[in-house]
Amino acid sequence: MRGSFCAGLVELSRRRPFLFLTGDLGFMALEPLQAALGDRFVNAGVAEQNMVSVAAGAASVGEQCWTYSIAPFIYGRPFEQIRNDVCLHDMDVKLVGNGGGYGYGVMGATHHALEDYGVLLTLQNMRVYLPAFADDVAPILERMADDPHPAYLRLGRCEKPAGLALGAYAPWRRLLEGKAGVLVVAGPNAGTILALARELSPIERPEVWVVSELPFETPPKACLDRIRRTGALFVVEEHVRQGGVGQMLAHALMTQGVGPRTFRHFHAAGYPSGLYGSQAFHRAESGIDARAVLAEIGQMVPA
């Protein structure tokens, strides 16, 4: 997705000025953006707190600012700067984190972002964007640019199945029909889950939805109706349980008096074995890999 992100911002820069600050990251990725932006591309160095404060200060003058780093470094280290300087002032500052969830794999826990959007969504005026596919990035950038408020963009690795024809981007999309309950996925894991679910018959598989914008008050009516009808809801996200999509969705359903008989939240478990590996390794340890998710759904909702 990083390539789509760079290309999308280059395209955006042709239509509107903005300031881009990176925390010393972007080698072999952001050079085209650097060339396109000139003096509006700033390497702010290994100083994320200052990068965010500078962005807030520049936004107060009227500059839309995009800040970029590896995901945990853009929301963890400068959290108070995000809270006070950006969100309390409702500044037009965008935070872009590359490698959401276990995206940085064997780089280790310090480079993972398992609580990013949960943490950020506790802040005022903040919106979160979770592209599931590389094709989502350009329309999401447009939406972020058009909304002059704080926002966080969590980038990952595109896992779009070969041959999948995606419809137009929307915050909620139904990717696959199925009878075995409703499965809501956040983030790129949707692609791998979709690829495996397509191999199952409609009776054996859940209806697969992907959600890409947070927070939400309610799922769309079509999704809600299917949850009501099937009585089974499953949520998958590469994020810890607290503050994630699962809790948000459960709250939304409770508020509307919708109570599925079956509910299972598949979420990041951290590092249960104390061992490290690829993104796939950590997904498997958490039980959020496609095979484990669909197998458990198959047991909970027998065909």
Added chain:
Amino acid sequence: MDDAGYFPGSALAMIKARLLKMHFDARVGHIGGNLSCIDAVAHLHLQVMLEDDVFVLSKGHAAGALYATLWATGDITEAELLSYYKDGTHLAAHPAARWNRRIRFGTGSLGHGLGLATGVAFAKRLRHEAGTTYCLMGDGECQEGSIWEAAAFAQHHGLSNLVCLVDANGWQGFGRTGEVGGAAPLAGRFRALGLQVEEIGGHSSTALDLALRRRSEGPLVVVLDTVKGHGVSFMEDRMEWHYLPMSPDQYDLALQELEAA
């Protein structure tokens, strides 16, 4: 400035008297750190700053000095000032954001102001906009690492439209700055980053004017040698006046001393 009855004499004396009254009426502290910087805050706003200039109060606990000054410039009304510390006020103990054009940023957590001011200065230069951005910090505040991130950024980008003032009153929350945070001179730390530094008597408007005139290329740091609780004998250079409210007798005595000064 529709209430000139508190104190005769200069605008600065009136601002100081009003600062004391605000704190006495509200029965609150933070007076010492307000009195150490109010000379600089008031002088900048009354005599130095132009319409395009921006002021960032990084040491947000000196909000009283800023409020009293902005009352004197007409940017805060008498009614607003009377609401200081009360329910439903805009005038919290630390400046709140988004209600007054002269208070661009809400501050209070230390170490944020210089980064914000640097961002303002950077963007204004990028957009070819006029104006100098002034940022006032405390010396204890300079223990925050974000200050040095910002100072390095400002120096690297040669932001000659940025002036950073440090209210060096020698005290912080629970001790003397030299005892808590190390004795290395602040001016030397900023100079080591390649910044121009001027060290002046922090209660002299003339010295401040001269320091600002000596500004050359890049950002300027002015270290203000100040006294906590300046102008009130029983408050001067005493840590407790970071916290204590004044009794009626202390308030009367403080006003008398400021009047006699």
